[in-house]
Amino acid sequence: MIAILVIVITVVVALFILGGAAWFAWDSDKRVKKFARSTDLIPGKPGRAPVEWTSATSKEALLHQRVRYAIADVHANPAIPHDEDLVAARDRLDDAVFDLDDKLIATAEVADQEDRSARLEAAESAILVLEELPRKLWEAPKETQLADLEKVTSALVGA
Numbered sequence: 001m002i003a004i005l006v007i008v009i010t011v012v013v014a015l016f017i018l019g020g021a022a023w024f025a026w027d028s029d030k031r032v033k034k035f036a037r038s039t040d041l042i043p044g045k046p047g048r049a050p051v052e053w054t055s056a057t058s059k060e061a062l063l064h065q066r067v068r069y070a071i072a073d074v075h076a077n078p079a080i081p082h083d084e085d086l087v088a089a090r091d092r093l094d095d096a097v098f099d100l101d102d103k104l105i106a107t108a109e110v111a112d113q114e115d116r117s118a119r120l121e122a123a124e125s126a127i128l129v130l131e132e133l134p135r136k137l138w139e140a141p142k143e144t145q146l147a148d149l150e151k152v153t154s155a156l157v158g159a
Helices: 002-037 059-075 084-107 113-137 142-158
Strands: 040-042
Touching (some): 059 113, 084 113
16 A cells, blocks of 8 residues: 555656646747747847847847847846846946947948958957856856956947
């Protein structure tokens, strides 16, 4: 009798865990697809780039997509919303991200290939710095986080 009870409990727990994992995978996939189809540059804030850029393969569109995912990773850091100084620094970074995206949009209209290539190289260098930021922010001391946020903001503004 005890063996049957143990087996039943084990099966119920296994089904519960399997159901939770399936729900987590479904919900995560739904959120990722929703963000991928949205025009949000920053989660919850629509960008000014053409809607086609969410799936286009031009150099400007690909850089735009990289910016979107990198800043989304920064916003996913659970420690930042609990500190006013970090939120203010992230808000300044958000402004710099919008400025960089505006530069990408303007670059798409440039006819001179040399000028266009130079602008895209500068933007890509800044985006590489932005893409490294989420990793640096995790579990770093507040002062380091602030310094990293300001450093990346400066890099984006200078692009």
